[in-house]
Amino acid sequence: MAYFDPEPKRRKEDFFDMEAEVEEFKRGLEVSKFVAVLGLRRYGKTSLILTTLNELGLDYVFVDCRLLPSGMISVSDLIAILERELSEKSWFRSIASSIEGIEVGPIGVRFRRRDLNTLVSVLERLEGKVLVLDEVQELRRSRYRFDSVLAYLYDHVDVKIVVSGSQVGMVHRFLRLEDPSAPLYGRPIYFVRLRPLDRERAREFLLKGFAQEGVDPPRDVVERALDVLDGVIGWLTYFGYAYTRLGVRDLDRIVDMASRLALEELEHALRIYGVGRPRYAAVLKIVAELGEATWSEIMRFLESRLGRVPRNTLSNILRNLVDMGVLMKTSSGYRVADPILRYAVKKYLRIG
Ligand SMILES: Nc1ncnc2c1ncn2[C@@H]1O[C@H](COP(=O)(O)OP(=O)(O)OP(=O)(O)O)[C@@H](O)[C@H]1O
Ligand SMILES: [Mg+2]
Incomplete structure (x- = not known):
């Protein structure tokens, strides 16, 4: 039993009891078909989910969406992760051969056709199980709308869906719960929010x-x-x-x-902004330097370094950084949410 093991914890003995959060999560599983565990990086989401599901003895499929390739993702990319995960599950191997389009070989299960229909027919067979999508905001990077698959499962399959996300705002952008035209609109979701320890x-x-x-x-x-x-x-x-x-x-x-x-990790996350990166970096630099910075302080610094910047461009940058969980809003401005990242940006981040 060791708290300092770096991997996400899976067993109760290794898990420092976050009692209130575990209770919340268990309650979510009891009362809802869809539970979202949210909290910034390293708050313990994955450990909480795995340890609790193991403790409850539930069968689950754990999809780590961080393993998806960078750039745009396809149905086939998600299938690749599912294949690996499902291959490890003896309960799945035993039903796999009865699913159209699935082969069971010596090294595991394989989707013969790597398309949406096959994906859905596999997910339909998770009746009575738990489907975990860790870091679900990664599924946003797709032309295909994965939230419609989740809404379909929600409505038609007796499966529990657990999602987690450290980019809390991006999870909300993915789920679009407030948008009447979105597939998951109106579906009650149980939210569990993790916080730092006092x-x-x-x-x-x-x-x-x-x-x-x-x-x-x-x-x-x-x-x-x-x-x-x-x-x-x-x-x-x-x-x-x-x-x-x-x-x-x-x-x-x-x-x-x-x-x-x-x-x-930050550099990796900023890669999606391509040539916009220097602006993101400059914003982060001034916020980290000042500890807390107002909108106009950020604008002044940004323009002094990179020339004129339209107001709504800065607003977009700030909104993205907040939704990614990199910055947080304070009463008067913005700060870098994570103490170590603040240090890293101050000391090592290069603007150009
Ligand atoms: N309750 C706990 N008891 C002991 N160690 C924990 C606990 N929660 C998290 N940890 C440790 O803290 C680190 C981060 O945990 P974990 O990966 O579960 O968090 P996370 O929120 O999923 O992080 P990330 O955002 O990086 O995915 C890991 O090293 C893990 O072992
Ligand atoms: Mg995690």
Whole structure:
């Protein structure tokens, strides 16, 4: 049992009890066909979902939408992930041969035709199971509207749908629950929102984690870690892992290592904006530098670096960054949501 294992947790013994959130999630599964677990990066969504489904002994299919290729995605890309996942499930292998268009071979199940009809006929057979779409906002990048498949399952198949998303605004853009012309409009969805641990709980997590590793860290290192990591359980885990398993005993170095990871993820996410990237980078730079920045402060900096920028262009950039969970709105402006990302942007992000 080890809290500092970096992979998403699957077993109750490894899972630091987020009681309230687990209860919420269980309640969602009980009362609704569709549960959305939302929270920024590293808040513990995947661990919460997997640990709870395992604890409840439910059969589930876990689709990690981050494994989809970058750029536009197709039905076939989703099928590739499903094939791998379903191949591992003995209950699916035993029904697979009765599904039109599915082959069961020695290495697993294969969709003979990689089209929408086959996808739907497989999903229809998940009666009584749970379909998990982790990081569901990734399904937006498609000419095909996957939300209509979800609406179809919602209406016609006895399957529970669980989606998660760290780009909370993008999940809402994907689900379009408020748009009367959207497929999922009017379907009740149960939302579970994860938040960072408060300081007390974060300390408890670290101290228990260190005890599991048989390491007794100096009190002031723990307190400083709590200051900089803001209760984000993924960063607390990373810190514990680096300190105990990698033997890095210097908090500043660990923060620096973590920030490079965060920067890489940010660069990856900004790739979809192509030639627009410098503007996104400049916006992030000034917000991170100031800690909190107003719309006009951001505009002034942006124009000083990159020349004239239309007002609605900046509004779009800010809206995208907020919907991606990179920035958050404050009463007077914007700030970088994640403490490590803030550090990374300040120190390493290049505008040009
Ligand atoms: N309740 C928990 N107990 C112990 N460790 C946890 C817990 N929740 C998360 N972690 C750890 O924190 C890190 C992030 O967790 P997880 O991947 O579940 O979060 P996430 O919100 O899905 O993150 P991402 O946005 O990166 O997908 C992992 O290293 C995981 O092991
Ligand atoms: Mg996750």
